[in-house]
Amino acid sequence: MHRGHHLAYAMWGMAVLCISLAALRLYTRIRIVKFVGVEDYMYACTSLFFLLFTIFIQISVYHGLGQSYWTLSVDDTSNSIFWTYVANSFAVSGNAMAKLSMGLFLLRVVQFRWQKIALWTAVAITVGTSIALVVMLWNQTTPVQTSWDPLRTPGKWNLQIQPLTVGLGVWSSICDFFFAMFPWLFIRSLPMSQREKVILAGSMGLGVFAGACGIIRTVVLSKLNVFNFTLDFVPYFAWTGAEIAVAMVCIGIPTLRPLYIKTLGRNTTNACSNHHRTNDASELPxxxxxxxxxxxxxxxxxxxxxxYSQASNIxxxxxxxxxxxxxxxxxxxxxxxxxxxxxxxxxxxxxxxxxxxxxxxxx
Structure with missing residues (x-):
């Protein structure tokens, strides 16, 4: 079992987590809260993009991702690199969608104008740079096929995309830390209990781990050897997936609070009913x-x-x-x-x- 297989297993585990969170969030918003916003659709699209990212990584592993470039056939190297391009396109777009979903979520609770401007600025820069990176990824050579099949398709390299990718990684990490710390600026003024405030700010504060994943991904990318793409780029894709998955956990947990409350209330009621049913028949209800x-x-x-008499301690x-x-x-x-x-x-x-x-x- 080579490194590509380990990558595929990790990606599928994170994909299941993201899809589950998206399904629970939509259920909560539709059936319990009875309100679905734009950020909820963006969150669902992020999970879908992450699933596609995982699928294309799996296809690339099938063709040789995780093995040395120089031990694979020409067809395998070409196909492997091509499918990583497709996968990376969905990863970059999914990362931008995650930031957009988080920004739209926070825009519903912020109160001051400067807070809204700060959120829109962070989201706009992230989305703009992500779109630019995807466009450049598919246009870095002439003809386009040269970038993933250089041995059989001679061509001209128009630009070096690695510096831009590193720059986007740095900005993505900054945004993760920004979204993790930002709720603490306005959380005290929200009309909710102290426990709700701690849960909301604490869950979104987990974004520091997403920022840490982004930093590691950026450092790994800056030191990669592009001449052994199929082997050396495995850690990059692993940390890319980890950053998106952690970001989705941070966004998903606060919105699942109503589902938790409803489930806790139902379990408490059922436990009380079972307790009374098991009492001795000689005792009064x-x-x-x-x-x-x-x-x-x-x-x-x-x-x-x-x-009514005094209620039981429920x-x-x-x-x-x-x-x-x-x-x-x-x-x-x-x-x-x-x-x-x-x-x-x-x-x-x-x-x-x-x-x-x-x-x-x-x-």
């Missing part, structure tokens, strides 16, 4: 109870319309309110049927809890 007929020295109870998730309605067994059974049965009926007030999630970022 933990709900509000009262007897219709006072027989055999029964303890005094409150009237039906006197309200912790409610933050940024959610609880709708409670009650249904009594007494409403189902008629008075005549109870008298005929000759039994003492205990009416159990059943609490049905429904969590309604509110999310401050659903503009």
């Amino acid at each position: 933990q709900y509000t109870t009262h007897k219709r007929n006072n027989l055999n020295k029964c303890p005094p109870v409150r009237a039906r319309d006197s309200g 912790s409610r998730p933050p940024i959610a309110y609880t709708k409670v309605r009650s249904e009594s067994v007494d409403d189902v059974m008629s008075d005549s049927s109870k008298k005929q049965a000759g039994l003492i009926w205990v009416d159990n007030e059943v609490r049905i809890q429904e969590d309604v999630v509110e999310w401050p970022l659903q503009n």
Whole structure:
């Protein structure tokens, strides 16, 4: 197993992570928050581009990526380099989309004009340089085929793309650090709980790891030997994928907060219900109870319309309110049927809890 296989396995693992995050985010925005913004579509497109990046890396590995250039056939070297060009195009575009998605997300919560200008400037420079890099990647030689098949297609080199790629890598790392630190400038003024603020700023603060991946990728690229492309460029593609994947984690975690709240509330309710069902039959239920007929020295109870008893200790998730309605067994059974049965009926007030999630970022 050579280095190309290791690269392919790592890329597929990151691709599964990105696709899963995108699916969960769309589900949260459509079914729970009931609002889908442009940044959500950009996030989904980023995951799609990352998947295509992974697929084309896999095709390149099949043709020889990860092995020495000089041990492969001419056809294999040509095909391997060509498919890395295709893969790199989607990687550069996906990286720009990730930055754009993060910028659009932050634009929904910033309040001051200078903050919006700073975000738009960072996003515009990233998108512009990424488009320029992709165009230059496919036009660095005349004819174009010379750049991936130099042994069989003589031609002229119009420019050296490696310096521009290094420059874009530096700027990408700067943007990662910028987006990681930027939320701390305005997070205190947002109308949300302290816990929400820490989660939002902390998750986006993970962008420092994306910036670290970008720095490593840039350093690796600056020291690569282009004359052994199929072997030496493997670390570059690995760190490129890592930077995009970490950025998607940073963007995805804050938007999944409503899904977490809803899931936590459902699990808490189910756990409470299971607990009451497993109680001994001789014990009274933990709900509000009262007897219709006072027989055999029964303890005094409150009237039906006197309200509910104190709720059980079910912790409610933050940024959610609880709708409670009650249904009594007494409403189902008629008075005549109870008298005929000759039994003492205990009416159990059943609490049905429904969590309604509110999310401050659903503009």
